[in-house]
Amino acid sequence: MTSTQASSIQPHNARSLSTTSSCYSQDSSSPPSPPPSSTQTQSQIIFSGIQPTGTPHLGNYLGALLPWVHLSSSALPSTKLFFSIVDLHAITIAQSPEKLRGWRREMLRVLLALGLGEGGGVGGGGKRGRSTVFVQSHVKQHAELMWILSCTASMGYLGRMTQWKSKLDLKDDASPLDERKGKLKLGLFSYPVLQAADILVHRATHVPVGEDQSQHLEFARECVTNFNHAYGPQLVYPQTLLSPAKRIMSLTNPLKKMSKSDPSPASRILITDPPELIQKKLTTAVTDSINSVSYDPVNRPGVSNILTLLSAFDEEGRSPETLGQVYGTGMGLGAFKKLVGEAIGGGLETFRGAYEDVVKEGEEYLEDVERRGARVAEENAEATMVGVREALGL
DSSP: OOOHHHSSSSSOOOOOTTTTTTTTOOOOOOOOOOOOOOOOOSSSSSEEEEEEEOOOOOIIIIIIIHHHHOOOOOOOHHHHHEEOOOHOOOHSSSSOHHHHHHHHHHHHHHHHHTOOOOGGGGGGOOOOSSSSSGGGOOTTTTHHHHHHHHHTTHHHHHOSSSSSHHHOOOOOOOOOTSTTTGOOHHHHHHHHHHHHHHHHHHTEEEEEEEEEEEEHHHHHHHHHHHHHHHOEEEEEEEEEEOOOOOBBSSSTTTTTOOTTSSGGGGGOOOOOOOHHHHHHHHHOOOOOOOOOOOBBBTTBBBHHHHHHHHHTTTTTTTOOOHHHSSSSSOHHHHHHHHHHHHHHHHHHHHHHHHHHHHHHHOOOHHHHHHHHHHHHHHHHHHHHHHHHHHHHHH
């Protein structure tokens, strides 16, 4: 895949995203990093991960994957970028081994087609290896540091986290000793500790996240404070980079986020969907009884969600609000949905071609990419763990 081909994978209004770009905002709650110790580096290190739970949909693509691509292409040459397929996180909910293996490979194909890791193209401006893509479970230092952090992490803090409560459909004030405690497994409860270890083991200085993940970054910084207070300044405080991407909602229920776990395939547009299927899903997308276009997230969430999708693929980079005004006169919802379907289908066309090229490379190619990514990631993680083990007396 050439850099010219890859450049059109992104939506037309995509802007360069770097840690100094106005497109990403640094969370003001992030404390300044302490002076680097012998185990730390002055260069920026960016880390992020995604679960292998099926083909990414437009919400994943616009909210996580494209920011990775932009960071890879706009970061300073001295910046290290690590993007992980976090399969250990996926097993906090029971998974079929065969499906998990298949989904992990599927996610790797997607990342390579986007030009990340060994894919070249978008991620490195045509240069291979600008970022490192690896499978979490292939780098044993992640689990090692998780156990060490667990020994200083607060049960009370973990009990206030929202992840395990939402997975079990519990109220915000639920405790680990709730009447449904039998359904709460340790892995799900301690999920944030592993997430902290993912970040800290690579000495990440910056972590791109959406607003719904900022709580986990706060916990990671809490882990740094606890460990460094007890054993000395070995771990780096990560800074939060908040993504500017708007939340993409379900096509069948615009009050819920677009999700791979929704039982209805019509609720989401997968980035590998062919144009005719994209058009079909948009045609049946839930809107309302008013046959006109306007941006009003409170009163017209369905139409507003489709305007948000159009904005992401708009050649002129116009906002959903502006597009609502442009198409608010003389266009019915049927014609509008057709226009949006064409915009999305066209915007993903080059990605689909790149994805098909990766599929043709076969399984041996993917295995080789996994091995090389794991080797680079393990070397970086081990540099952290040498200092951590020494500090602990291990």
